[in-house]
Amino acid sequence: MDATGDSEKNGKQKSLLQDPLALAALQAEHSHEAHTFLLSLPADVRRRVNALKNLQAKARNKIVNGEYEPTDEEADFKSPIAELPSELKEKLSVANGAADTTAEGQKGIPDFWLTLFRHTEIIGDMIQEHDEPILKHLTNVEVTINKEPMAFSLQFYFSPNEYFTNSVLTKEYTMKCDPDEDDIFDFDGPEIVHCKGTHIDWKQDKNVTVKKIKKKQKHKAKGATRFVTKEVKTDSFFNFFAPPEETEDMDEDTKDILNADFEIGQIIRDRIVPRAVLYFTGEAHDEDDDDYEEDDEEEDECLSDEMESDDEEAHA
Numbered sequence: 001m002d003a004t005g006d007s008e009k010n011g012k013q014k015s016l017l018q019d020p021l022a023l024a025a026l027q028a029e030h031s032h033e034a035h036t037f038l039l040s041l042p043a044d045v046r047r048r049v050n051a052l053k054n055l056q057a058k059a060r061n062k063i064v065n066g067e068y069e070p071t072d073e074e075a076d077f078k079s080p081i082a083e084l085p086s087e088l089k090e091k092l093s094v095a096n097g098a099a100d101t102t103a104e105g106q107k108g109i110p111d112f113w114l115t116l117f118r119h120t121e122i123i124g125d126m127i128q129e130h131d132e133p134i135l136k137h138l139t140n141v142e143v144t145i146n147k148e149p150m151a152f153s154l155q156f157y158f159s160p161n162e163y164f165t166n167s168v169l170t171k172e173y174t175m176k177c178d179p180d181e182d183d184i185f186d187f188d189g190p191e192i193v194h195c196k197g198t199h200i201d202w203k204q205d206k207n208v209t210v211k212k213i214k215k216k217q218k219h220k221a222k223g224a225t226r227f228v229t230k231e232v233k234t235d236s237f238f239n240f241f242a243p244p245e246e247t248e249d250m251d252e253d254t255k256d257i258l259n260a261d262f263e264i265g266q267i268i269r270d271r272i273v274p275r276a277v278l279y280f281t282g283e284a285h286d287e288d289d290d291d292y293e294e295d296d297e298e299e300d301e302c303l304s305d306e307m308e309s310d311d312e313e314a315h316a
Contacts, residue, residue, distance in 0.1 A: 037281060037282050042106075044106075045106070045109055045110070047070070048063055048069075048075070048108070048109050049109060049277065049280065049281060050075045050076070051063060051070030051071075051074040051075040052064070052070075052109070052277040053277050053278075060140075060276065060277070061139070061140045063108065063109065064108050064109050064112045064113075064139070064140070065107075065108045065139050065140070066106075066107025066108030067108075109280070111135075111136055112276075112280055113135065113138040113139075113140075113141060113276075114127075114132060114135040114136055114138065115280050116272070116276055116277075116279035116280040117135065117237075117272075117279075119279050119280065119282050119284075120267070120272060120279055122263070122264060122267060123237075123264065123267075123268075123272075126235075126236075126237045126239075126240065126264075127237045128208070128234075128235050128236055128237065130208045130236070131208060131236055131237040131238065133163075134158075134161065134163050134164075134208065134238070135237065137158045137159045137160075137161040137163075138156060138157070138158055139157045139158065139159050140155075140156075140157040141154065141155065141156055141157070141268070141272070141273055141276075142155045142157070142273070143155075143268075143269050143273050149174065150174070150175040150176065150177060151172060151173060151174045151175055152172075152173050152175070152265075152269055153170055153171065153172040153173070154170065154171045154173075154265065154268055154269065154273075155168050155169075155170050156168065156169040156170070156171075162203065162206065163202065163203060163206045164200050164201050164202050164203060164206065165201045165203065166198060166200060166201055168198070169197070169198045169200065169238075169241055170197065170198045171195065171196075171197045171198070171240065171241060171265060172195065172196050172197070173192050173194070173195045173262070173265050174192070174193055174194040174195070175191060175192050175193065176191060176193050192262040192265065192266070194246060195243050195258070195261055195262065195265065196243065197240065197241030197242055197243060198241050199241075200238060200241055200242075208234075208236050209233065209234065209236040209238050209239050209242070210231040210232060210233055210234060211231070211232060211234045212229050212230070212231055213229070213230055213231075213232055214227045214228070214229055214230075215227065215228055215229075215230055240261070240264070243257070243258060243261050244257055244258060246258065271284070
């Protein structure tokens with residue numbers, strides 16, 4: 001698409017975001033999707049999700065993993081989502097089939113963390129198909145805050161599985177709070193300066209962060225050929241626990257990877273862990289879309305200025 005087309009597209013998006021009726025329609029669509037997802041769950045699982053909203057982190061781990069069955073009073077959650085018309089709810093219930101059934105013999109909320117990660121765009125993009133069977137074993141995620149030195153860590157708890165022997169995978173972030181004395185008003189608060197992750201003890205042939213490839217080699221003197229098997233890195237959620245090393249001469253790609261890693265760590269700490277159940281249901285969503293829209297507008301303005309400058313030079 002050319003610059004004019006992009007500008008028109010961004011102009012329409014900007015108009016939509018400034019239109020209260022359009023915003024209300026978008027919010028209604030989002031609420032509808034979340035409500036549809038809830039109705040698709042078996043009745044007893046939906047009941048536990050409602051209780052989870054009431055109890056939040058107090059009993060989250062026990063409810064998710066089937067160690068505690070909430071009472072009817074605890075499960076009586078009044079959803080903040082606008083009520084759908086009764087006719088639509090009936091149609092959704094019939095279409096989803098399982099809405100009023102129970103999952104016999106099933107405890108807790110299956111695939112809770114995998115589902116909510118999938119509902120989070122920045123983390124969902126990290127998850128590959130080969131990661132999903134492992135993330136089904138993820139039972140809890142916790143945050144630990146340290147004051148001295150300033151840092152926080154994320155603990156990912158896993159049930160016994162066929163992939164690795166670790167029961168907990170940890171990601172640690174070191175922070176600094178060091179405002180510039182010459183420009184204190186430009187201080188944005190504490191920032192992450194370093195991160196490191198747990199070494200994963202993969203079981204034999206179960207490491208999903210690498211793949212094996214066969215390479216053909218030719219002997220320089222004799223001309224004979226042979227095939228050797230090599231391991232190369234591949235995309236995986238579990239690369240999150242092996243961030244690149246920070247060096248003074250690291251390239252821009254490495255800096256970008258680390259900046260993205262820092263952002264993901266903050267999102268898990270500040271949004272996902274405190275509001276996990278809302279990400280599971282789909283009621284929570286990324287809050288930074290407007291920021292990215294502003295960046296697009298600024299780029300369009302710069303591009304427009306450059307085009308006008310070029311036109312003036314051409315006519316000079």
